[in-house]
Amino acid sequence: MTASPDVLVVGAGIIGAACALRLTEEGMSVAVVDRPRPAGGTTAAAMGQITVMDDSDAQGALTLWSQELWDALAPSLSAIEHDPCGTLWVATNDEELDEARKKEQWYAAHGIESSLLHPGALREAEPHLNEDLVGALHVPGDSVVYPPNAALSMLEHAVRAGATVTTGCEVRSVDASHAVLADGSRLHAGAVVCAAGNHTLGLLPRPIPGAAIRPRKGHLAITERYPGLLRHQVVELGYLRSAHGHEDVSVAFNGQPRTTDQVLIGSSRQYDRTSDNVEPDVLARMLARACRFIPALATCSVVRCWTGFRPATPDNLPLVGPAPDAEGLWLAAGHEGLGITTSLGTAQLITDGILGRPSAIDAAPYLPDRFAENSHG
Amino acid sequence: MGDVLLTLDGRQIHAQTGATVAAAIMNNEVMTFRQSITGDGRGPLCGMGTCWECRVTVDGRAHVRACMEPVRDGMEIQTVPAAWYHPPKGWDRCGSREELSADVVVVGAGPAGLAAALAAAMSGSKTLVIDENPTSGGQIWRADRVAGPTRRATALRQAAEDAGARFVHASVTEATLDEIVAVRPDTRPLQIRSTTIVLATGARETWSPFPGWTLPGVVGAGGLQALVKGGLHIRGRRVLVAGHGPLLLAVAAYLRRRGADLVGIAAGWSRGRERALLPRLLTRPSKLRQAASLLSSLRGVRRWYDARLISASGPDQVRTATIRADGSDHTLDVDYVAYGCHLVPQTELARGLGCHIDRSAVLVNDLLQTSVDGVFSAGEATGIGGVDLALVEGTIAGYAAAGRHDQARRHLRRQRRERRFADAVTRAFVEPMGPESLHGDTVICRCEDVSWRSLSCFEGANGARDGKLATRCGMGPCQGRVCGPINQAMLGWAHDRVRPPLQPTSVETLVQRGARENEHD
Ligand SMILES: Cc1cc2nc3c(=O)[nH]c(=O)nc-3n(C[C@H](O)[C@H](O)[C@H](O)COP(=O)(O)OP(=O)(O)OC[C@H]3O[C@@H](n4cnc5c(N)ncnc54)[C@H](O)[C@@H]3O)c2cc1C
Ligand SMILES: Cc1cc2nc3c(=O)[nH]c(=O)nc-3n(C[C@H](O)[C@H](O)[C@H](O)COP(=O)(O)OP(=O)(O)OC[C@H]3O[C@@H](n4cnc5c(N)ncnc54)[C@H](O)[C@@H]3O)c2cc1C
Numbered sequence: 013m014t015a016s017p018d019v020l021v022v023g024a025g026i027i028g029a030a031c032a033l034r035l036t037e038e039g040m041s042v043a044v045v046d047r048p049r050p051a052g053g054t055t056a057a058a059m060g061q062i063t064v065m066d067d068s069d070a071q072g073a074l075t076l077w078s079q080e081l082w083d084a085l086a087p088s089l090s091a092i093e094h095d096p097c098g099t100l101w102v103a104t105n106d107e108e109l110d111e112a113r114k115k116e117q118w119y120a121a122h123g124i125e126s127s128l129l130h131p132g133a134l135r136e137a138e139p140h141l142n143e144d145l146v147g148a149l150h151v152p153g154d155s156v157v158y159p160p161n162a163a164l165s166m167l168e169h170a171v172r173a174g175a176t177v178t179t180g181c182e183v184r185s186v187d188a189s190h191a192v193l194a195d196g197s198r199l200h201a202g203a204v205v206c207a208a209g210n211h212t213l214g215l216l217p218r219p220i221p222g223a224a225i226r227p228r229k230g231h232l233a234i235t236e237r238y239p240g241l242l243r244h245q246v247v248e249l250g251y252l253r254s255a256h257g258h259e260d261v262s263v264a265f266n267g268q269p270r271t272t273d274q275v276l277i278g279s280s281r282q283y284d285r286t287s288d289n290v291e292p293d294v295l296a297r298m299l300a301r302a303c304r305f306i307p308a309l310a311t312c313s314v315v316r317c318w319t320g321f322r323p324a325t326p327d328n329l330p331l332v333g334p335a336p337d338a339e340g341l342w343l344a345a346g347h348e349g350l351g352i353t354t355s356l357g358t359a360q361l362i363t364d365g366i367l368g369r370p371s372a373i374d375a376a377p378y379l380p381d382r383f384a385e386n387s388h389g
Numbered sequence: 390m391g392d393v394l395l396t397l398d399g400r401q402i403h404a405q406t407g408a409t410v411a412a413a414i415m416n417n418e419v420m421t422f423r424q425s426i427t428g429d430g431r432g433p434l435c436g437m438g439t440c441w442e443c444r445v446t447v448d449g450r451a452h453v454r455a456c457m458e459p460v461r462d463g464m465e466i467q468t469v470p471a472a473w474y475h476p477p478k479g480w481d482r483c484g485s486r487e488e489l490s491a492d493v494v495v496v497g498a499g500p501a502g503l504a505a506a507l508a509a510a511m512s513g514s515k516t517l518v519i520d521e522n523p524t525s526g527g528q529i530w531r532a533d534r535v536a537g538p539t540r541r542a543t544a545l546r547q548a549a550e551d552a553g554a555r556f557v558h559a560s561v562t563e564a565t566l567d568e569i570v571a572v573r574p575d576t577r578p579l580q581i582r583s584t585t586i587v588l589a590t591g592a593r594e595t596w597s598p599f600p601g602w603t604l605p606g607v608v609g610a611g612g613l614q615a616l617v618k619g620g621l622h623i624r625g626r627r628v629l630v631a632g633h634g635p636l637l638l639a640v641a642a643y644l645r646r647r648g649a650d651l652v653g654i655a656a657g658w659s660r661g662r663e664r665a666l667l668p669r670l671l672t673r674p675s676k677l678r679q680a681a682s683l684l685s686s687l688r689g690v691r692r693w694y695d696a697r698l699i700s701a702s703g704p705d706q707v708r709t710a711t712i713r714a715d716g717s718d719h720t721l722d723v724d725y726v727a728y729g730c731h732l733v734p735q736t737e738l739a740r741g742l743g744c745h746i747d748r749s750a751v752l753v754n755d756l757l758q759t760s761v762d763g764v765f766s767a768g769e770a771t772g773i774g775g776v777d778l779a780l781v782e783g784t785i786a787g788y789a790a791a792g793r794h795d796q797a798r799r800h801l802r803r804q805r806r807e808r809r810f811a812d813a814v815t816r817a818f819v820e821p822m823g824p825e826s827l828h829g830d831t832v833i834c835r836c837e838d839v840s841w842r843s844l845s846c847f848e849g850a851n852g853a854r855d856g857k858l859a860t861r862c863g864m865g866p867c868q869g870r871v872c873g874p875i876n877q878a879m880l881g882w883a884h885d886r887v888r889p890p891l892q893p894t895s896v897e898t899l900v901q902r903g904a905r906e907n908e909h910d
Binding site: 048049051052056091160161164233235236237238272277289290291292293294295296297299300302303309310311312313314315316317318 | 426450451452483563570851854855858859861864865866868888889890893894895896897899900901902903904905
């Protein structure tokens with residue numbers, strides 16, 4: 013590790029990796045530290061859909077910008093299984109079809125290509141979907157990557173540009189311009205970016221009023237190889253209700269074709285779970301939901317199931333920007349179920365922030381101190 | 390035994406009733422069962438359902454293990470993936486979950502499991518035995534599908550049944566302290582509650598990879614034996630037996646009795662170490678008789694010592710194999726290579742339950758209790774030792790699981806004696822695994838076609854997870870059962886974490902398995 017790098021990045025998940033990449037590209041010296049290994053946290057468990065979400069303007073701005081950055085970066089990364097497969101938001105009834113229409117308008121207003129598919133066109137696009145679906149919104153610009161390799165590949169580029177990555181480094185706390193390791197030693201840097209996923213807030217010198225990151229458990233299952241079964245990422249329009257709902261367990265169908273011809277099936281959302289064990293009843297609900305949309309899945313073989321914990325914030329937006337009252341300490345965490353997508357926008361916001369220049373999008377909605385009474389608005 | 394008529398890639402073929410799909414396919418001169426992800430032809434390797442290399446499409450259902458599936462009249466088999474996505478022919482919705490309970494559940498009906506079931510049932514415990522093979526006997530007493538089960542297995546099972554034990558045909562895919570979950574051949578899930586578990590899951594073969602080991606026709610040694618027991622015709626076929634471990638000689642003798650033309654045995658061990666076993670054999674007359682009969686079956690078969698298999702070739706299936714022995718290379722014309730590098734205990738269920746593992750085997754105390762209360766283990770799962778050790782361990786574990794410690798202790802002396810003998814056998818025939826024959830492009834993970842070149846940088850205990858995430862090694866349907874022991878030996882990888890289901894399981898089965906009580910159908 014450089015004696016005192018310009019920036020110390022704590023956490024080598026997709027967020028830390030993206031930050032390290034952007035910062036080194038700007039010519040800064042960067043040191044990245046993580047506990048056991050890079051890309052082994054939530055990033056290793058994710059689905060890897062790069063998508064534009066319209067649930068709020070701020071989410072829309074960050075995801076849209078991030079997607080543009082992904083499209084530019086992806087060709088230079090290696091082994092990330094980038095697949096421009098597009099997304100189909102599928103509707104089970106007229107109410108959901110209305111939602112699809114609203115989505116279409118939102119996308120159009122933001123210059124994103126999308127088109128409504130009637131049932132016949134939907135069948136042609138995706139022959140194995142349930143015939144009772146009433147239509148879908150096709151968003152061709154969305155894509156899929158393999159998240160752990162995406163993070164590793166970004167780190168590799170950063171290292172080639174001079175960054176260092178040190179594993180086996182347990183950070184106990186961070187503060188303005190330094191981190192304290194478990195063995196008591198200190199790492200100094202011009203600035204510190206805390207990108208420790210679910211663990212980020214626990215490392216800070218003092219709490220940020222109103223800010224919180226709650227681990228939100230998700231289950232996934234992957235099938236054997238079934239060439240031709242699925243071509244697009246298929247998401248049910250009820251998905252956002254699940255993502256924003258506050259039920260104890262919510263399940264929404266999300267099916268993803270992998271470049272290996274496997275189908276990755278998601279997903280569930282649960283708060284307040286400490287064990288990362290696969291829960292048979294949750295898995296069963298999730299898979300039953302998947303069969304409701306793709307009946308042929310019923311006889312397919314599942315080769316593996318696993319879980320991951322999304323770092324969720326109270327308003328579903330990440331915490332990106334300077335930590336209040338600790339000059340030189342930056343946060344980049346709390347990306348819930350969108351961190352793979354928003355990693356690149358996040359890295360750009362952090363880089364712009366550290367260099368003291370404005371970003372292409374308004375940074376205010378993501379600032380960590382936004383929850384305080386009479387904050388920026 | 391009669392004939393059944395089936396179709397293989399659209400052409401009509403005959404097979405013997407009782408044969409496996411794998412035997413039926415190979416008896417029709419088809420050796421390539423599937424294309425690997427990089428387009429390599431692949432055929433059966435393990436013969437016992439662990440490697441998933443022999444998967445084919447059966448009646449529209451993809452990824453069926455041909456070595457485990459019996460032939461049925463009218464069956465349609467495809468070695469090339471076809472339009473499968475309509476509900477497969479004859480497919481019925483998988484039935485809802487079946488629930489059973491017992492005092493003692495024994496997983497595995499090999500010698501150890503059978504002995505455990507007998508002891509537990511005789512002690513008055515309500516005993517349930519689960520095995521994924523339709524007939525009991527495990528590996529050594531694997532039933533000949535065409536000729537019928539072996540006498541000893543039948544007798545032991547009968548005795549256990551007479552004492553009240555119940556046998557269930559299902560694959561265990563999940564075990565917690567509260568319940569064991571298994572899948573019936575018709576894909577229906579089975580949930581079993583019990584207070585005590587005996588893991589008698591046996592062992593599987595392991596292989597040190599070499600260039601050409603993925604060619605169809607290069608088969609496990611025990612694997613080829615299992616395939617022949619499943620109905621594969623071996624008479625007149627040229628077989629090279631190679632590798633190390635005591636199983637090789639038993640397999641060679643078996644194949645020769647079934648009419649195979651043994652081109653030789655390329656033994657990895659030395660003549661001196663083999664001879665050193667003799668004094669110990671002289672103290673055990675029954676084993677001496679077995680050894681003598683083995684050697685007489687192998688009379689006249691060419692044997693090389695300190696030999697190593699260095700390559701196998703042939704464009705589509707193995708045609709020649711090259712061994713290095715006596716300081717030179719010998720290339721032999723073959724139809725099959727029966728290759729094995731000894732056995733590794735099957736510990737997936739034990740690890741899933743949190744049992745400690747010591748040097749690849751389930752760690753047990755003198756009464757064969759694992760580090761987890763209420764979980765016992767016996768036979769090869771606790772360390773490779775052969776059938777006699779498996780039997781006595783099964784008896785001890787069965788009594789101990791039923792709470793009859795006094796009865797269990799009576800067998801401890803015999804166990805020690807068998808263990809000493811087993812250790813001597815290991816010293817005689819087992820070699821450490823080494824990477825000598827590896828080339829950079831030799832495939833290590835056969836499910837995902839991951840080469841030695843891309844793995845060799847992931848050294849050490851963390852390699853398992855790092856290497857897996859970066860290369861997909863071990864992420865295929867065998868779940869690292871083939872490449873795991875290789876990477877542990879060559880790269881020092883630790884065991885990776887096990888998560889249910891322990892083997893590929895259909896979506897619908899998982900739906901039924903996790904359905905809450907009131908949600909059945
Ligand atoms: C089931 C599931 C599906 C998902 N699907 C998608 C998707 O399709 N698209 C998408 O965009 N997003 C998806 N996500 C979300 C995405 O995975 C996360 O938002 C993202 O991975 C978060 O990255 P991170 O770098 O913040 O966290 P992590 O990947 O968890 O990285 C944090 C790192 O910090 C390290 N660390 C923590 N504490 C310390 C410490 N004290 N000292 C040193 N190091 C430390 C950890 O070891 C870890 O490597 C999904 C998530 C889940 C669970
Ligand atoms: C392929 C092979 C061939 C062999 N041939 C010989 C031979 O010819 N001569 C010889 O002396 N030794 C042979 N052995 C060695 C053999 O392991 C022992 O001699 C003896 O069979 C060990 O008995 P066991 O009861 O410990 O295990 P096994 O006989 O292996 O019995 C284990 C049983 O557990 C079952 N099982 C495992 N996991 C599950 C699960 N998850 N769900 C349901 N059932 C499960 C298996 O189907 C099997 O029937 C062979 C070993 C192998 C692997």
